[in-house]
Amino acid sequence: MAAVKPSPVTAKRGETVDVLIIGAGPSGSVAAKHLSAAGFSVVTLEQGHWPDANNFPGRKTEFELVAQKQWHPNPNVRDLPRDYPVETSDSDINPLMFAGVGGSTTLYAGHWTPFLPSDFRVRTLDGIADDWPFTYEDLLPHLEEIEHEVGVSGLPGNPAYPPQNAFPTPPLPIGKAGRKAAEGLDKLGWHWWPGTNAIPSIPYNGLNPCVRRGTCMTGCPEGAKSTANITHWPHALKNGARLITGARVREIEVDERGLATGAVYIDENGRERRQNARIVVLCANGIGTPRLLLLSKSSRFPDGLANSSGLVGRRLMMHPFSAVLGVFNDPLDGWQGPFGQLIDSFEFYETDEKRGFVRGAKWGAMPGGGPLGATSFVGSKVFAEENAKVEDAWGANLHKLVDRRFNHMLIYGIIGEDLPEESNRVILDGKLTDSDGIPAPKIVYKVSDNSDKMLRFHVARCLDALGASGAIETQVVHQMRDTGWHLLGTCLMGDDPKKSVVDRWGRTHDVPNMYIFDGSAFPTSGGLNPTATIMSVALRQTKHLINERRNAEAA
Amino acid sequence: MTLSESDRDVFARIADVIVPAWERMPAASTVGVHTDLLDTVLRARPDLADGVRQAIEHCRNREPSEAVNSLYREKRAVFDAFTLAVTGGYYMADKVRALIGYPGQESPEYDPYETAQYLTDGILERVTRRGAIYRPTPR
Numbered sequence: 001m002a003a004v005k006p007s008p009v010t011a012k013r014g015e016t017v018d019v020l021i022i023g024a025g026p027s028g029s030v031a032a033k034h035l036s037a038a039g040f041s042v043v044t045l046e047q048g049h050w051p052d053a054n055n056f057p058g059r060k061t062e063f064e065l066v067a068q069k070q071w072h073p074n075p076n077v078r079d080l081p082r083d084y085p086v087e088t089s090d091s092d093i094n095p096l097m098f099a100g101v102g103g104s105t106t107l108y109a110g111h112w113t114p115f116l117p118s119d120f121r122v123r124t125l126d127g128i129a130d131d132w133p134f135t136y137e138d139l140l141p142h143l144e145e146i147e148h149e150v151g152v153s154g155l156p157g158n159p160a161y162p163p164q165n166a167f168p169t170p171p172l173p174i175g176k177a178g179r180k181a182a183e184g185l186d187k188l189g190w191h192w193w194p195g196t197n198a199i200p201s202i203p204y205n206g207l208n209p210c211v212r213r214g215t216c217m218t219g220c221p222e223g224a225k226s227t228a229n230i231t232h233w234p235h236a237l238k239n240g241a242r243l244i245t246g247a248r249v250r251e252i253e254v255d256e257r258g259l260a261t262g263a264v265y266i267d268e269n270g271r272e273r274r275q276n277a278r279i280v281v282l283c284a285n286g287i288g289t290p291r292l293l294l295l296s297k298s299s300r301f302p303d304g305l306a307n308s309s310g311l312v313g314r315r316l317m318m319h320p321f322s323a324v325l326g327v328f329n330d331p332l333d334g335w336q337g338p339f340g341q342l343i344d345s346f347e348f349y350e351t352d353e354k355r356g357f358v359r360g361a362k363w364g365a366m367p368g369g370g371p372l373g374a375t376s377f378v379g380s381k382v383f384a385e386e387n388a389k390v391e392d393a394w395g396a397n398l399h400k401l402v403d404r405r406f407n408h409m410l411i412y413g414i415i416g417e418d419l420p421e422e423s424n425r426v427i428l429d430g431k432l433t434d435s436d437g438i439p440a441p442k443i444v445y446k447v448s449d450n451s452d453k454m455l456r457f458h459v460a461r462c463l464d465a466l467g468a469s470g471a472i473e474t475q476v477v478h479q480m481r482d483t484g485w486h487l488l489g490t491c492l493m494g495d496d497p498k499k500s501v502v503d504r505w506g507r508t509h510d511v512p513n514m515y516i517f518d519g520s521a522f523p524t525s526g527g528l529n530p531t532a533t534i535m536s537v538a539l540r541q542t543k544h545l546i547n548e549r550r551n552a553e554a555a
Numbered sequence: 556m557t558l559s560e561s562d563r564d565v566f567a568r569i570a571d572v573i574v575p576a577w578e579r580m581p582a583a584s585t586v587g588v589h590t591d592l593l594d595t596v597l598r599a600r601p602d603l604a605d606g607v608r609q610a611i612e613h614c615r616n617r618e619p620s621e622a623v624n625s626l627y628r629e630k631r632a633v634f635d636a637f638t639l640a641v642t643g644g645y646y647m648a649d650k651v652r653a654l655i656g657y658p659g660q661e662s663p664e665y666d667p668y669e670t671a672q673y674l675t676d677g678i679l680e681r682v683t684r685r686g687a688i689y690r691p692t693p694r
Contacts, residue, residue, distance in 0.1 A: 062643070063659075065639070065643040068639070117692040118690040124693050135692050159687045160689055170668060174671070215660050335658075350688070375642055375646075390572065391620065395577075398642075399578070402655060
């Protein structure tokens with residue numbers, strides 16, 4: 001018998017809906033698409049707007065200039081009304097994000113690196129942190145389904161991963177820079193593989209094929225980088241889901257039974273509105289989600305919603321990051337994209353305690369970028385020595401630097417696993433507010449000794465690799481500050497209500513009709529880019545909610 | 556932001572400290588970083604205007620190299636805004652882009668179904684032959 005497709009259920013203003021989703025980023029978009037397809041009435045509140053590809057600067061001459069301000073991934077640098085500010089004076093790393101339909105994927109590089117089997121069993125394998133309540137194998141079917149929604153490009157057979165289904169689109173060219181990196185790794189006998197990216201190489205699910213413009217991280221003007229506004233929302237809207245943009249949620253409300261009844265939000269015109277729902281799903285990222293829970297205090301939940309464990313906001317993981325740059329005699333067409341990963345290496349991903357730390361890191365080789373990128377290290381050299389002058393780094397030396405580096409660089413980005421520590425956390429700031437007067441989050445975060453040792457080891461190995469590739473000059477930027485792309489861990493998933501915030505299906509232990517489907521629930525962070533796993537986990541949790549709809553508690 | 560001819564003259568002289576003529580490369584002022592390019596930069600990045608203004612005032616009626624060096628020592632944020640306005644404009648100039656071989660962010664053609672060199676020359680096969688490197692889920 002053929003499956004019966006549910007009729008679209010479109011929520012009307014003022015109506016109590018089946019599910020309210022907060023946040024239209026990668027996880028919220030997956031939930032909205034699949035819940036609406038299953039016949040749920042769905043409203044999603046998103047503080048930002050629909051991105052307009054015509055505004056992305058990649059085709060404009062001033063692309064590199066605006067990338068450093070209006071399109072910077074740090075909301076404190078952009079300073080736009082739709083962004084909420086983040087107090088970071090007690091943090092070693094700045095959190096990066098973007099408010100809008102598609103969320104931070106609007107500005108991500110599209111590196112598609114699912115968690116590995118060991119990432120779900122850190123406690124069992126390495127005696128630290130926590131195991132996940134499910135395994136790599138449990139998640140794999142959801143990952144493979146998401147990869148076909150996203151339009152991933154890549155080459156199957158990577159020995160860093162267990163066997164899996166092929167990717168839906170062929171791999172992108174690795175270019176001269178990727179080839180140069182691969183040659184060095186080949187000489188050393190180290191792992192490498194052509195980059196897997198959330199950037200299709202052929203037309204796919206509303207996406208255009210990548211044209212290698214290389215401006216992925218300021219929004220793709222070609223519509224060729226996979227973002228949920230293209231891949232998921234057209235389906236969700238067709239299913240009847242309703243998306244309200246410019247809606248900043250201030251509080252999740254609960255009834256006398258302790259069930260969530262919906263959310264209060266401020267609309268674009270500054271008016272307070274209320275959206276009632278039988279089920280609430282939070283997908284506001286590892287900072288936005290705990291911020292909202294901490295804002296939602298009541299007599300029943302005096303420490304914030306779903307916080308009886310005291311863990312809401314704690315265990316923030318942001319992936320300390322270092323970059324190693326190599327300069328080569330050969331021209332590498334360094335401005336050509338994709339600005340996803342050309343190749344990656346998992347050679348030192350797994351734990352080897354002889355290195356003096358546990359866990360590991362993934363490397364992604366990326367092109368060097370345009371001429372302003374080639375000059376960006378100049379400032380740090382000025383006055384490196386006593387009595388040095390500006391002209392020692394600028395002036396004729398600027399020309400020499402650009403001659404030497406521009407079009408001759410490749411960069412290894414090192415993403416090291418960030419282990420959870422309760423002292424690294426999100427709290428509410430006592431003074432700072434967003435443009436609607438809602439308290440802003442404050443980040444308290446220190447890079448651990450394990451992370452520092454890990455990055456230093458990996459930097460040394462990257463220098464070995466670049467040397468083997470024939471680099472004539474190298475430069476290291478250790479533990480960069482503006483690299484907190486991956487906001488994870490602040491609403492721990494686990495089976496024990498006293499030691500975790502949500503259960504293995506993303507349902508909060510304290511509020512039985514409230515769920516968290518974003519990276520906040522991650523017990524550990526892996527040493528790689530997490531979007532693939534965030535979307536896969538969101539799909540897993542969404543499907544469980546659909547399957548258990550008859551048993552789900554609802555307000 | 557309105558800049559007078561005098562302001563632009565000051566900017567041109569101190570910009571040439573940052574980007575002087577060198578071998579085949581023209582000086583910043585030669586390609587107009589103080590004229591049309593400065594206007595383009597400030598339209599794209601209005602947040603740099605205050606730094607540009609302060610840099611001009613700091614360096615007016617001073618020997619350019621001495622002025623720029625003191626700007627760095629005394630007003631680092633202004634120095635950073637000033638140098639970004641100079642280099643941002645300079646590397647937008649058509650002549651400069653042609654000289655360094657930068658076509659801008661182009662879209663080079665490729666065939667997604669073309670067999671990549673790494674699949675035919677053995678370099679990737681060596682990775683595959685070394686076998687799996689992940690730790691499987693413990694049972």
